[in-house]
Amino acid sequence: MTTRRIVAVAAGLSQPSSTRMLADRLSAATADALRGQGHEATVEVVELRDLAHDITDMMLTGFPSVRLSTAIDAVKGADALVAVTPVFTASYSGLFKSFFDVLDSKSLVGKPTLLGATAGTPRHSLVLEHALRPMFAYLRADVVPTAVFAATDDWGDSDAEGAELPTRVRRAAGELATRVASYSPGPDLTDPFATLVPFEQHLSR
Template identity: 55%
Template sequence: MSVRRIVTVSAGLSTPSSSRLLADRLTAATERSLGDRGIRARVRTVELRDLAHDVMNAMVTQVPTGELPGVLSDLAEADGVIAVTPVFNASYSGLFKSFFDVVDQGALDAVPVLVGATGGSPRHSLVLEHALRPLFSYSRALVVPTGVYAASEDWGADDEGARELNERIERAGRQLALLAADHERSGRDPYDEPVAFEDLMSGLGT
């Protein structure tokens, strides 16, 4: 079974956070869709609040330290990225922006990215189009057509509201899975994901 690497980035500041909840649901939808295609997802979930000091240090010194180098390395090797931020002042959070400011230029070139955001009011949903999509387009990422915004009221929505949010999540997950399935990282090591021994033997007679 082939493998695709998915890195999920959540910029939620509280524990638990609605941003992490949305990130987890988008990740699960992507995993399911990849599984339907016979592809296994290898997921790393990154909580930016745990990296806040490392991110700020890297902004000042231009040298990533602590856990940040490993996260940046995984991001550069990703076949797909899920990026979710809370909305502050009608835009992404400062921590979210600072993290992607320290990502190497070109690391997201042609990488599929699914954008998501959470906020208190549905009127902030346009943050997906006027802030998040331009940010990743500037990085030359492939932003999936469907972004997902979840307002506070969506989490306690009635059956229809919950169904609409779930449909957006599933559609976005399918779109990311489709792009990630076809993504080829530059310099992919052909021995990085060797075929399992049982798969090699499955076509041989006894």
């Protein structure tokens, strides 16, 4: 049985962070949904708060630090990506955008992805559709239909029976799990030699 790797990218700045909380819920629910389909799953969380200086340095120099390289490799090697940002000035945070800016543009091609966002009020919920979804469409990620937004009030009744946030989390996680169950990573498109045909094979044609 193949173990599916779920990597959650959380761009929250505070500790504790509602952004991290949502990332944890989405990734845990996806792992549960995968296990329900007979697949093992692991979860790894990349906290961008801890990588803020490293991301800035890479944008200036073009070279990642060791720990930023580790985070980038985790995202590239994931079978599923959960990406969650706080909303700043009606869009994703600068730290969130900067992390995906330093990724190779081919890193997320075809990767099953679930989007999430947090903010103080529900009026920011459309950020998922007007900002996040277009960005991940440009990166050619395989984004599931349901994205999850959590406002401050959503956390107050999040454990109550019939609460909306857990319902949305389960639905989105189920969609992601279904994509992941049939996901087969192709060649690493960020490696210029990944699709190179050996010289001997050319001669045999």
